[in-house]
Amino acid sequence: MxxxxxxxxxxVEPDIRRAESLPASAFTDGEFLELELRTIFAKTWLLVPEQDISGKDPTSFTGFLKSSGSRSPFTLLGKPFFLQRGQRAQLYCFPNVCTHAWHPLVNSPTTGGAIVCPQHGRQFDVEGRFLSQTGFGSLENFPRESDHLRTLQVAEWGPFIFTALDHPLAPFHEFVQSVQQSIPGINLSNLRRHRLDAEVRIVEGNWKQHVWNYMDNYHIRFVHKGPGGLADAIDQSTYKTELYKYSSLQWVYAHNPEYGFDPRLLAPRFQDPKNLDRRVFALWWFVFPNLTLNFYPWGLSVNIYSPIPGQPDNTQFHWYQYAINEEMFHQRNKTWLSEQVDDEDIEAISLVSKGARSGYAPRGRFAPEEEAGPHWFHRLAYETIFEDQTTPR
Ligand code: FES
Ligand SMILES: [Fe+2]
Structure with a gap:
């Protein structure tokens, strides 16, 4: 393929003055999506979406997984996995596929000792090693390495669990260390999760279109224009985009300092030495390939733009919110326009998606001053997909 x-x-050329955007087919073609799933989404750290642990509060997924022996199934990019807490606090991630005849091993969140397959009783220990199965005592060359469960890499960070489906491009800390350094006064483990009405929805547009839109501040003055829009709430002349290897930050000062961050929460570099009254409106972090961490004075809004195998034109959109300050949290839609900005973006992306599919979408160019972020993302996606075959054939 x-x-x-x-x-x-x-x-996508590294020099923005020469670069063209990825072609429209990269956003509409099912084969390209499959290639991305085998490359980008195999080589990066992916946030495990929260699972419903029925009847419990929204923080229960990671809370539940703290006790030893706990396990919970989850689906990522259409594939079945489960998380398993070991006896000495280690967390494991395994494919939820029995090595005998491929039945799922864990069907609901449970706590226990050995993992026992419901289909023919094969048993594994909590580290995924084959233990026993009736009828298999006299086999030659058994158990083989492939009779044990395959172990995927896992990283825990505050309330978040990440996994890598294959060998990641870099260790986990390289993906998030810049984020961590920007928020010395925020303890991610203390954030209070609030349940929203529609935390997971299917939205129009390829997953990269959502990232592209996120990286694009050039549209703010048009799509989110006033009165009462994001464009008015921020001091656009102070907008900055910082590009790192696997993450990027966009940040800006609030128009009204009252709606800005308590400077003690953020790294000192976010203070304006020439005007100490200025307050940061938001830190908008993107972590490659498809996660955004949006820090506001009220808390954190997390988005995952998850590709749907077989559907290049749609994206599964996850939206989780956490409060730092409860009172401000309840003002977030009024003062920080959380929902309004989201609606405006979703509408714009759906229109762009129709353009991409029209057959009339040439490769675009990037305005060097305004579009360094989108160019950085197109180039990183290109490099990650074609890394070992960048020599034109
Ligand atoms: S499929 Fe698991 S024991 Fe047979
Ligand atoms: Fe936007």
Missing amino acids: RENLSAKDFL
Whole structure:
């Protein structure tokens, strides 16, 4: 399949003055999505979406997984996995697929000793090693390595659990260390999770279109224009985009300092030495490939733009919110326009998605001053997909 998709047809030049955007087909073609799932989404750290632990409060997923022996199934990119807490606090992630004849091993959140397959009783220990199965005592060359469960890498960070489906491009800390350094006064483990009405929805547009829109501050003055829009709530002349290897930060001062951050929560570099009254409106972090962490004075809004296998034109959109300050949290839609901005973005992305599919979408160019962020993302996606085959064939 890869043979049909040649690096030279998708090249995004590192120099923004020469670069063209990824072609529209990269946003609409099912084969390209499959290639991304085998490359980008195999080589990066992915946030495990929260699971409903019925009848419990919204923080219960990671809370539940703290006790030893606890396990919970989850689905990521359409594939079945489960998390398992070991005896000495280690957390494991395994495919939820029995190594005998592929039945799922864990069907609901439970706590226990050995993992016992419901189909023919094969048993594994909490580290995923084959223990026993009736009838298999006299086999030769058994158990093989493949009879044990495959162990995926896991990282825990505050209330978040990440996993990597194959070998990640870099250790986990390289993906999030800049985020961590920006918020010395915020303890992620103390954030209070609030349940929203529609935390997971299917929205129009390829997952990269959502990231592109996120990285694009150029549209704020048009799409989120006043009165009463985001464009008025921020001091646009102070907008900054910082690009790191696997993450990026956009931040800006609030128009009204009253709605800005308590400076003690953020790194000192966010203070304006020339005007100490200025307050940061938000830190908008993107972590490659598809996670955004949006820090506001009221708390944190987390978005995952999850590709749906077989549906390049749609994205599964996860939206989780956490409060730092309860009183401000309840003002978030009025003062920080959380919902309004989201609605405006979703509408714009759905229109762009129709353009991408129209057959009339040439490769775009980037305005060097305004669009460094979108260019950085297109280039990083290109590099990650075609890394080992960048020589044009
Ligand atoms: S499929 Fe699990 S024991 Fe047979
Ligand atoms: Fe926007």
